[in-house]
Amino acid sequence: MSAYLVACRYALLAMAKNRLAAVLLIAFIPLWITVAKTLTTPKTFPFRLRATGTWLRAGGDEITMISGSLNAVSLLVGFLMFSAARRTRAFDRRLTAAGYPRTALIGAKLTTLLVSSVLVSTYATAWMLLFWSPLQPFLLGVAVLAVCLVYGAMGMCLALFLRGEVEGLVTIIMTSIIDLAPQNPVASTTADKALVELLPSYGSLQTSLAAGFTRNATLSPLLHSTAWLIAMTATALAAFALRTRTHQSRPRPRRDG
């Protein structure tokens, strides 16, 4: 327990020192939400909510704000987790070789993912609520949290094979754009194609739209998010377990003072 608490405390402290992420959190998220809400058209668009099959009408500004927020938080948490995983890659190996319990380090990584996702999603949801009153604000928060978790786990996976911080950041940005753009009911007519269900943010966008414009507690799209989260977390943790193996023949005790 103590090993977990120490690892957790230091992982969170180190993450809090990520200045670029702090700037993105404080400035970028509110800016994106403000721009999306104030500069895009409030004209309403009809669209079919794929998760329930129902037709809805919603303002273009609100839809863009939802999509923009998911985009911003996914970049931020993805970058945070990528950055942390990249930084500690070699160090974790040394620590575990010295005897640090791997379960404690894994626990600390999962806690960091959860804490950063909860913080960022709460902050972003609070900013959205300043501009807009969704029908189900709590469900909206859950949807934003889901995309944070998915992209955070993705950041951990990307750190397995991308070396530089810039490479990671660019890859996360591109992924998030490619992920969200085809799903936006305002910007794209492909939003209704079955393939969009495979995208990482599908669950969050569908749930956000349902939370914003319906009174149905539509949770089934979140199963998609859960599948993405499990797959990517399992990949990152399996790679961690493989990387931190040591090849020592079991040391024979010798202690004579």
Next chain:
Amino acid sequence: MVLRVTAVRKGFGARQVLRGISFEARAGQLVGIVGENGAGKTTLLRVLSGDLRPDDGRVDLMGTRGYCPQHPVLDEELTVRQHLRLFQVAYRLPGPGRALQLIDVLSAAGYLDAPVKVLSGGTLQKLNLVLALMHDPDVVLLDEPYQGFDWETYLRFWDLAQELKDRGRTVVIVSHLAHDTERLDVLHHLRDGLLEPSPAAGTA
């Protein structure tokens, strides 16, 4: 024997780096391994530390080991003290006593609360070394341990090595420079993936 290395081979792709390394080290011995750049010294030490699996051969080590890698492997966002705390947990030590003592011997006590990313190369190396020694291991594996040290610290390093030897610890030092060999009990030259014992070594 505290450390017995038998016919260790290691290659990367088609390149055979270690081609059958064998040597032994007793308690209280200072063993040096020198070789040119790229001779495979770091590969050998990584095999001894358990970081790499040999393709063939075996490493038998009795007791605990401490490994100081060639390049400091640290978390740049944490302070020196936080590193000591993490390794205290890793080695299951009751307190940071010996680590603080070592930090003091190496004149790094002034940097305890500094984040690693602002430290000079020499100070990073001091921490790198302390993390390998703080649990007082039976076998100490040091890869170019004094790089970046100023003269004073370099001399203190050798005092420290002598003190470990006097207390019956086995110290294996890898270096590309064969100076100060008179301080060693055994000196091996690593050439073409094989070890050659050197007659220049001190009293074994």
